[in-house]
Amino acid sequence: MQFTDRTILVRSQHVVVLPHGANHIVYHSLLGNPTVVDEPVLALLHAFETPTSVGTARAQRPSRNFLRRVRTFTDAGFLVRRGTDERAAIRRRVQLTLDRARRGENLMALGLILDEACNFGCDFCLARKLAETSGRQTTVRKMPWPVAQVAIDALVVAARAHGHKTVEIYFGGREPLLNWEVLQRSIEYALDTYGKSLTFRFSTNTNCSLITKERARFIAKHRILVTTSLDGLAEANDSVRTHVSGRGTFAEIIAGWDHLARVRRPIRMISLTLTEGNIDRIDGSYFDFLASRGIRTCTVEPDLIASLHRSPADVVDVLFRLRALGHDRGITVTGMWEKPFNAMIPSPKPKYHNTFACNAFSGTGLNVLPSGAITACSYSAQQVGTLEAFPSVLSSDGYTKLAASRAVGNIEACIGCEIEGVCRGGCYLTHEYGENTGSSAGVHYRCEIYRLATRALLLEAASDNASDNSTDGRR
Numbered sequence: 332m333q334f335t336d337r338t339i340l341v342r343s344q345h346v347v348v349l350p351h352g353a354n355h356i357v358y359h360s361l362l363g364n365p366t367v368v369d370e371p372v373l374a375l376l377h378a379f380e381t382p383t384s385v386g387t388a389r390a391q392r393p394s395r396n397f398l399r400r401v402r403t404f405t406d407a408g409f410l411v412r413r414g415t416d417e418r419a420a421i422r423r424r425v426q427l428t429l430d431r432a433r434r435g436e437n438l439m440a441l442g443l444i445l446d447e448a449c450n451f452g453c454d455f456c457l458a459r460k461l462a463e464t465s466g467r468q469t470t471v472r473k474m475p476w477p478v479a480q481v482a483i484d485a486l487v488v489a490a491r492a493h494g495h496k497t498v499e500i501y502f503g504g505r506e507p508l509l510n511w512e513v514l515q516r517s518i519e520y521a522l523d524t525y526g527k528s529l530t531f532r533f534s535t536n537t538n539c540s541l542i543t544k545e546r547a548r549f550i551a552k553h554r555i556l557v558t559t560s561l562d563g564l565a566e567a568n569d570s571v572r573t574h575v576s577g578r579g580t581f582a583e584i585i586a587g588w589d590h591l592a593r594v595r596r597p598i599r600m601i602s603l604t605l606t607e608g609n610i611d612r613i614d615g616s617y618f619d620f621l622a623s624r625g626i627r628t629c630t631v632e633p634d635l636i637a638s639l640h641r642s643p644a645d646v647v648d649v650l651f652r653l654r655a656l657g658h659d660r661g662i663t664v665t666g667m668w669e670k671p672f673n674a675m676i677p678s679p680k681p682k683y684h685n686t687f688a689c690n691a692f693s694g695t696g697l698n699v700l701p702s703g704a705i706t707a708c709s710y711s712a713q714q715v716g717t718l719e720a721f722p723s724v725l726s727s728d729g730y731t732k733l734a735a736s737r738a739v740g741n742i743e744a745c746i747g748c749e750i751e752g753v754c755r756g757g758c759y760l761t762h763e764y765g766e767n768t769g770s771s772a773g774v775h776y777r778c779e780i781y782r783l784a785t786r787a788l789l790l791e792a793a794s795d796n797a798s799d800n801s802t803d804g805r806r
Contacts (some may be wrong), residue, residue, distance in 0.1 A: 332405045332412070336386030340410045342379045342403070343417060347749050349786060351793050357409060358789070361421060361739075361752030363675030364407040365795050375400055382413040395630050418740055421752065425738040430565060430687040430695025432734060433726045440499040440696030441486040442709040444511055445474045449505035451538055452575030455634055456643040458505045458710050458761060464767035465712035473510050478519045478718065482699040484719040487525050487782040493530075501710040502535040503698065511546065518553050534558065538572075539587030539598075540580060547590035557591065560582070560602040565621060567612035571604075588624065588739035603653075607640055610649060615656050622660040629657055632666045632778065636764040636773050643779035647787060667758055671781055672788040674753040686738070692734035696726050710760055712767075744774070751786050757781055775802060 334340070342506045349356040355373050358365040368376070378388040389397050404410040410665060411417060431437055447462065483500070485565070488591070500521060521531050534556035538747070561584060562568045569579025588598050599622070603613070610633075612795070621629060631653050633639060633646050650668060657664035670688065687693055691708040698709045703718035708723050708731065717731060718725035724730055735741055739755040746755065757777055765774045 332402075334401075334405070336384060338385050339413045340379050340384050340385060340388075340405065341382045342376060343409055343411050343412050343648075345417060345752075346372070346376070346409050349789060351372060351790055354794050358675060359408045359752070360747075360749050361417065362408045363753045364409075365675050365789055365792070366403075366407060366409075366411070367796065372400060374407060376404060379410055385736055387652060389395065400708035402504040409567045419741045425735070426742060427736060428693060429731065429738070433691070433692065433731060434494050435489055435722075435725050436697065436727065437694040438486070438489045439495045439497065440484055440501065442503050442509075442696060442698030443474060443479050443482060443483035443513075443517060444698055444706075444709060445502055445507040446504040447472045448509060449538070450540065450574070451506065451510065451572065451580055453572050455571065455604060455637065456505065457635055460473070460636060461710060461760065461764060461767070462714045466767075467712050468713070471701040473515055474504075474699075476513050476516055478701065478703050479513050479698065480520060481518060481522050481718055482721070485718070486702060487521075487529065489722065490529070497530040497532065499532045499534070499696070501696075501698075502533070506538055506541070507535050508541040508546070510539070518555075518800075522553075525637050532556070536583060536744050537587075538580070539591075540583035542590050544590055544593075547587075547594045547596065547798070550591065551596040554596075558600055558764040559587075559598060559604065560604065562604055562606075562623075563609045563612050563774050564617055567609040567617070569604050569609035570612070592624075592706065597625055599626060599632070601626055602630045602632065603644070605631065605633045605639070605649065606637075608637065610641075613653060615659075618653075618656045618660045618662055621662055626662060627667065628663045630666050631664050631775075632668070632774070634762050635758055635777070636775040638773055641782055643776060646780055647783045650784065651787060668780055668784040670752045671785045672792075674755075675789075686755070687737055687739070688757055688759070691759065692737045694734070697721070697724060700793075701718055701799070705805045708759060713763060744771075748782070749787040750780070751784055754778075754781050 343359060345360040347358050347360050351367065354367050354369050355363055357368055357373070370445070375388070375392050375394070378392055385401060393635040395587065401410065403455065408417070449456065486498060504510070507514060518533055533553055536558045538558070539559045560572070562572045565579065565581040568581045572580050574580065591597055631650060639646060648667065654664040690696070698706045699718055700706065703716060704714045705721070705724050706713060707715055713733065715730040716727055720727070737756055737759055739752055742756040744755070745751045745756055761774055761777050765771050
């Protein structure tokens with residue numbers, strides 16, 4: 332922004348100030364850009380509490396670095412010209428992303444929901460609860476091969492139309508390996524039919540209990556990325572991750588891991604869901620075990636749709652404790668609760684990253700259920716189209732309205748939140764479950780976890796930077 336002494340600036344209404352010892356962390360609730368400032372610099376920002384000319388503010392607070400600091404504040408969005416519509420740029424960005432999605436320019440991924448049943452019977456199962464509360468009647472549980480074939484063909488046509496050379500196929504469902512025949516046939520068909528002109532990337536999210544020696548060899552041969560969950564060591568895991576009979580699953584999960592390790596395709600990334608049954612049973616021994624297995628990343632997430640019987644602040648304390656335990660053992664512990672903080676640093680190549688909390692609504696991929704119905708998110712039960720209309724799903728009113736409703740700036744409940752533009756509404760599934768059940772309690776609970784975690788991460792980063800600067804000063 333170019334300005335003179337006559338330029339009238341005002342402090343953005345989206346500026347958030349977080350005290351940090353003798354200093355303050357300043358950031359923009361829509362843009363992020365966290366900055367640590369001392370009292371004199373904060374006072375300069377406060378000089379523009381009401382519309383004030385640059386010259387007047389400089390006369391009130393003369394400083395050799397005055398213009399540089401004002402420019403820094405304007406670049407970060409902390410100071411804006413009087414009358415600026417700060418949401419205009421966001422609306423343009425949202426519209427650009429939605430237009431790209433509508434034209435199918437981003438589409439390069441397909442989720443095949445192979446089986447809507449599971450050999451486990453976990454009480455906290457997200458996919459099952461969303462399906463049950465949606466009212467959707469499931470008439471086809473297991474995906475037939477013809478549905479998978481048509482979906483693969485449709486993806487390839489759409490991807491080629493926009494010049495994509497790499498496409499991704501994800502095999503999902505409550506337990507996709509229950510339909511191993513269609514998974515195997517889908518990969519072989521995609522490679523045999525289109526492999527000479529396209530590069531395919533395959534992935535699946537499985538509980539690993541159905542991985543045999545033969546299946547592990549197939550997974551290794553085709554470099555299928557396997558993601559899975561382990562909700563604690565044997566006692567903790569088996570208290571929450573069970574068969575319908577109540578029998579534990581730990582031994583079966585690890586047996587699947589062992590099969591993959593023997594074919595040099597070991598598990599490197601897992602998820603951990605915190606519930607009332609295991610949250611107090613996860614300690615250093617869990618991360619010792621993960622480290623011994625070569626696990627590098629552990630996504631830790633409190634139950635996405637059910638509030639725990641403890642405050643959000645207590646949950647955040649647990650998340651940070653587990654994060655530290657993982658760090659001590661060389662394991663990155665992350666989760667959706669960390670996304671708002673990470674998003675505060677603008678992406679050098681923004682596409683949909685600055686528009687949605689995830690890319691389920693960016694038009695990069697669609698998910699096909701066994702019945703041929705299409706959803707935006709692989710876990711969602713909200714249908715946005717059918718396989719027969721695959722080419723036009725992304726431009727349909729159903730998809731467009733749903734995507735627009737999840738874009739930053741369009742989520743009414745988020746307006747004015749201290750992390751509105753970097754959180755972008757959090758996980759949609761929490762909201763979907765709330766709509767299905769008529770209760771927003773889970774949404775409010777998750778929102779508070781996001782806010783508290785972001786504050787804690789900001790304070791931690793500021794302390795780390797201060798420590799580094801202090802160390803540098805002593806050298």
